[in-house]
Amino acid sequence: MKVKLIASDASYDTLAQQLLAHGLELDNDAPLILQEANIWPEHLMCRQGTEYFRIAVRDMIYIESLAHEILVHTPEGTYKAGERLWQLEQLLPPQAFLRISNSVIVAKAHIRSIKPALSQKFLLTLSDGTKVDVTRTYYHAFREAMGI
Numbered sequence: 001m002k003v004k005l006i007a008s009d010a011s012y013d014t015l016a017q018q019l020l021a022h023g024l025e026l027d028n029d030a031p032l033i034l035q036e037a038n039i040w041p042e043h044l045m046c047r048q049g050t051e052y053f054r055i056a057v058r059d060m061i062y063i064e065s066l067a068h069e070i071l072v073h074t075p076e077g078t079y080k081a082g083e084r085l086w087q088l089e090q091l092l093p094p095q096a097f098l099r100i101s102n103s104v105i106v107a108k109a110h111i112r113s114i115k116p117a118l119s120q121k122f123l124l125t126l127s128d129g130t131k132v133d134v135t136r137t138y139y140h141a142f143r144e145a146m147g148i
Helices: 010-023 087-091 136-146
Strands: 003-008 034-035 043-048 051-056 062-066 071-074 078-081 097-101 104-106 111-117 122-124 131-134
Touching: 003 010, 003 131, 034 087, 051 122, 062 087, 097 131, 104 131, 131 136
Parallel strands: 003 034
Antiparallel strands: 043 051, 043 078, 062 071, 062 104, 071 078, 097 104, 111 122, 122 131
C-alpha cells in the first residue's frame, strides 16, 4: 500500500522508517495521506511537465482548480499539484490560507488589496497582480477571517 507522509522535519525520518518496516511504501502521489497532528507541511511536491519540485508553502500566492488540474501559483511559476483542492485546503495552515471560492485558495500574506464589489463579493489583488473574486458563498467567512 502506498501512502503520502506529511510530518515535521524532526520526526519524518523516524516515521518513514516505521512505515517502511510495516510494509508501506511512501509515494507523494498516493491517494492516502498520513499527516502528523497539528503539523502543517513546509513544502508540497508539485510538478511542471515530468519534473517534480518541492514548493515552499510560504511562496504560494494562490491555488486554483482549472478543469481537472490543480495549479499552484508562485513568484517563480505555476506548478501542478497532485492533491484535490479540498485536500490542499485541509493540508495547508488555516491561519495562512483561505478558501475564497469553489475553485480558489489564497495565501493571506499575498493579498495586496481588497475591493468591495456588488452582491456581497470582494475583488482581491494579489502580490503578483492577479485579481480574484471572493464569491458570495465565502463572503462572510472571508470578512471574519480578514477582520473586515
